[in-house]
Amino acid sequence: MTPTDPTTTASPAPLLHTPLYALHLELGAKMVPFAGYAMPVSYPQGILAEHRQCRDSAVLFDVSHMGQLRLHGKEAAAALETLVPVDVIGLAPGKQRYALFTNDAGGILDDLMVTRRDDHLFLIVNAACKEADTAHLRAHLATRCLIEPLPERALLALQGPKAAAVMERLAPELTKLTFMTGADAIIHGIACFATRSGYTGEDGFEISVAALEAEALARALLAEPEVAPAGLGARDTLRLEAGLCLYGHDIDTTTTPVQAGLTWAIQKARRPGGARAGGYPGDSVISAQLADGASSKRVGLVGLERVPVREGAAIVDDAGVGVGRVTSGTVGPSVGQPIAMAYVPAGLATPGTMVHADVRGKRQPMRVSPLPFAPHRYFRG
Amino acid sequence: MTVKYTSDHEWISFDEAGPATVGITQHAQDALGDVVFVDLPAIGKTFEKGAVAGVVESVKAAADLYMPVGGEIVEVNEALRADPSLANSDPQAAGWFFKVKVADPGETDALLDQGAYDELVKNA
Secondary structure, eight states: OOOOOTTSOOOOOOOBOOTTHHHHHHTTOEEEEETTEEEEEEOTTOHHHHHHHHHHSEEEEEOTTSEEEEEESTTHHHHHTTTSSSOOTTOOTTBEEEEEEEOTTSOEEEEEEEEEOSSEEEEEEOGGGHHHHHHHHHHHHTTTSEEEEOTTEEEEEEESTTHHHHHHHHOGGGGGOOTTBEEEEEETTEEEEEESOOSSSSSEEEEEEEHHHHHHHHHHHHTSTTEEEOOHHHHHHHHHHTTOOOBTTTBOTTOOTTTTTOGGGSOGGGSTTSTTOOOSTTHHHHHHHHHHOOSEEEEEEEESSSOOOOTTOEEEOTTSOEEEEEEEEEEETTTTEEEEEEEEEGGGOSTTOEEEEEETTEEEEEEEEOSOSSOOOOOOO | OEEEEOTTSEEEEEOSSSOEEEEEOHHHHHHHOSEEEEEOOOTTOEEOTTOEEEEEEESSOEEEEEOSSOEEEEEEOHHHHHOTTHHHHSTTTTTOOEEEEESOGGGGGGSBOHHHHHHHHHTO
8 A cells, every 4th residue: 555645635545456457447347446446346238237147147356455365384273263263273175164353342353265275274355354354363373373465466256157167168177166165276377276156146266366467367267258347336236135244334343243143154163062162252252142142133134115225224113213224235136126134133033024224214114034135056066 | 309407417308388307317327327226206296406306226326316497396207117227228318207397497597508518527
């Protein structure tokens, strides 16, 4: 990040560029600032078409703004377990797991993906949190493992039901991977590390590649007839339909994994009674909630009328008193209705319950819905 | 028919007789992206020039619709309400939003003509 001259009045620091910046401009992307980067929000076909292409065919996202790191050393897994309520020691080689950095109150500092590689752990963290996450790892783990940020690597996500057909042609060894596993591959002559995972609910691959080779890889993938570029706008509608949380919106330092409905990410070994129960920040709060439940819960909501209900809208009771808050919302292009995620009192969290959201002073009826809104179609083999 | 524009990227089409028609411009729909919802004003309601008459929502955000002139709403585009994408595919014709009985025809004088609006868009 280029530091601004403190003697001048505030003109914002220039936005960072991913290795695909020039390609985005060439493809006609609309660029927006995101986490300090200039990122494509959409390309000329637009958000709805990009979303549909992901559900019907395949799209390519540039997610190089996200943070990639390696943790080296025999103790890396045990060390990481002191920061996440996740079984890392038991993660088999080649396997990937979703994890959460927690704080002392049991809240969430970031969500991340962890992959066990032959001789290290490979982490992907959110762009907006990567500086803080690296500092967090260093503050707590520096004496137990080597922490290696990877700023010279890019990350591309190929997502959609036709992604496998594309890989069958370009790197058939990757099509053997099942959901949440990773492997090295050569794609178009370029060395990569790919995992069969993503943030859309569809089958697909997240591909880590040297920054210098990212554009060539992206062009090779975009040259395939099934693939079109997609930006952050479609990324958001896709993940919301898939019921996936966006850090800083649906989960943050004030939400515990139990409130957020993410207890599936806490494996048995780390739960009370497990072989390595607790031992992460906020474990007593989270253990208590695992036993007794949380008083508020993240739910899916479907709008009964056409009015979109967005982040920040209050969930109100019949007297108009606020009882909850919407954390994400849009019109789901594949679902065809307004959809949202919100925290509501546990008593209102049962699917089928009717609630109301305040939109511009009017009460909009919504129904609590199971998540995901659009079914996941991961490749399980 | 005369067509004039506002600096909020709306157009108003009018002649001496009859109500004026209001919509958003090509530039507006391009900046908004895919329109997914429109909140149209109630027929019979009167608004002043500059008042918020409704809302046009894209995938990412909601934007207010302003009255280019004051007057009574006499018709709204039900086809648009049913299919908000008309605002993208045909913003200056089939994607019209509402028709207004203009209270003071003099209010159109202050609006931008085609040349002035084209300049505005060029420098946007």
